[in-house]
Amino acid sequence: MAHYALPFEKPVAELERKLDELRHLTNKQNVDVAHEIARMEQKIAETRKEIYAKLTPWQTVQVARHPLRPYALDYIRDMATDFVELHGDRIHRDDRAIFGGLAKLDGQRVLIIGTQKGRDTKSNLECNFGCAYPEGYRKALRLMKLAAKFRLPIVTLIDTPGAYPGIESEERHIAEAIALNLREMFTFPVPIVVTIIGEGGSGGALGIGIGDRVLILQNAYYSVISPEGCAAILWKNRAYADRAAAALKITARDLLQMKLADEIVAEPLGGAHADPKLMAQTLKQSILANLRDLQTYTPEHLLKLRYEKFRVMGVFEERQKAVASAGP
């Protein structure tokens, strides 16, 4: 694993460095330090467990944005077969921030859509840091219609800071592209399983986020506004992002508790990036279990339940008022 560590991961990184040294020593001088190595590995696991057991919401956001975290296409590679990517919105362009295609999960045919981030400058420029333009959402809609027509379940993988806030986005009507997806996703008579695999950035995430099941990875987050954006508005300073992250209640555990997510998908110790292959297998099993369950419903029932699921989201107080007729 490449040595990239978040500030709070430093103790682990330090131990890993020492472990490397030990191994190096073993190879070079043929000294038997197997016992030492085992002890060190144990220590690393413990330290990692300790750190990850008490992540603050802001630290969770950092894990969700970890540069080594598996991205949507990594999951495709590790959990799907027969993937046929389908490009473009047939109107304007092939947005690389949202990809989609046909795939099989343990033989189960699905249509899969995901938001994709880049790992380096080149790939980030290509996929615009995971921030889709309107054509990305329109591609997603086109593919979901295809899935509805051919009765393929829809699986979406979400990892985006948000839809792209730019001049061209506005000119091509990003708001309409998202709004249309929201409405139409309530009409597709096939199971939809949504997973927040990293960042669930506001409307950009919700634009492919309507489903019968909403899963969230243990260290992913889902928020109406980025912690930095919220801090800039409420505290007039982005440096208060840690407080905003806590106030917004954006972690998987919070969202499950508020019934805004249905299931938390456990990450390997130390986060998804510690073992991407294991993570992909766990996620695949969760998605498949949900699909199996959803496939027992009739399409009508599925749509009714999908409506009701989102219908009840929101907390308010209803005061009894005399039937008012305050005519102007």
Add this chain to the structure above:
Amino acid sequence: MALFGKKKLTTVKVRKREMPDGLWIKCPGCDEMLFKQELEAALNVCTKCGHHFQLPRMARIALYADEGSFVEWDAGLVSVDTLGFTGTSSYVAKIKENQAKTGCDDAITCGRILLAGRPAALGVMDFEFLGASMGAVVGEKVTRLIERGTAEKLPVIVSCASGGARMYEGLFSLMQMAKTSAALARHAEAKLPYITVLTHPTTAGVMASYATLGDVIVAEPGALIGFAGPRVIKETTQQELPEGFQRAEFLLKHGLLDTIVARKDLKPTLATVLDFLQPAPAVA
């Protein structure tokens, strides 16, 4: 250049015109001083340049509704601090402050009206209340409006204004976009007309859900309409924004609106459009 003996400039003193507070308003469109009473009589539209000021909630309802026809629905829905939001000030305090300021429970008023004699379900958003941000109350009231419109076979009209989602309610506020759009899917399936009027400003979460889903989308002149705010776009892209960016006229030019209609013509325009979309009005 004269180095010495230069006369020191004095600040020019302009005698301030005596203006009793609140009687006059300066038009941001043409800098003209407008007599408030006259402005109100002109539906808060500048009589000199046509600049559209925001219209207070009840005046807005009166703009669409036949006299005495408005019957309020779902009054008494009040926002609660479901997250226990801990910020620089509490959400509860914000709600109270805005309730006191506007005399209303939240950012939208809904009900049934007669519009030129035809029944319709109307929602009016009020920017004065916390920037007409959408929390659970706004989302619920819009959803109920649409659901009841569907059940009673009524056209639905939403007069929009919004700064976006209400972040004090966290992800609940985002989910209002989903909820309202779901209700609109059913209303559309019933082949009933849905018209949105976009007033200054309509942005973000509201724009990316029910504001944009109208069968016909009408905007008021000069209204700021968009997904991301201009400041955010400027900061993100480091680009100069084109002139008139995100104004109603800009959107019309780019093909994102059906039409721009001056305030005084809104009601007759809606009546005409509804006449085409739903020729035989449901029995009242």
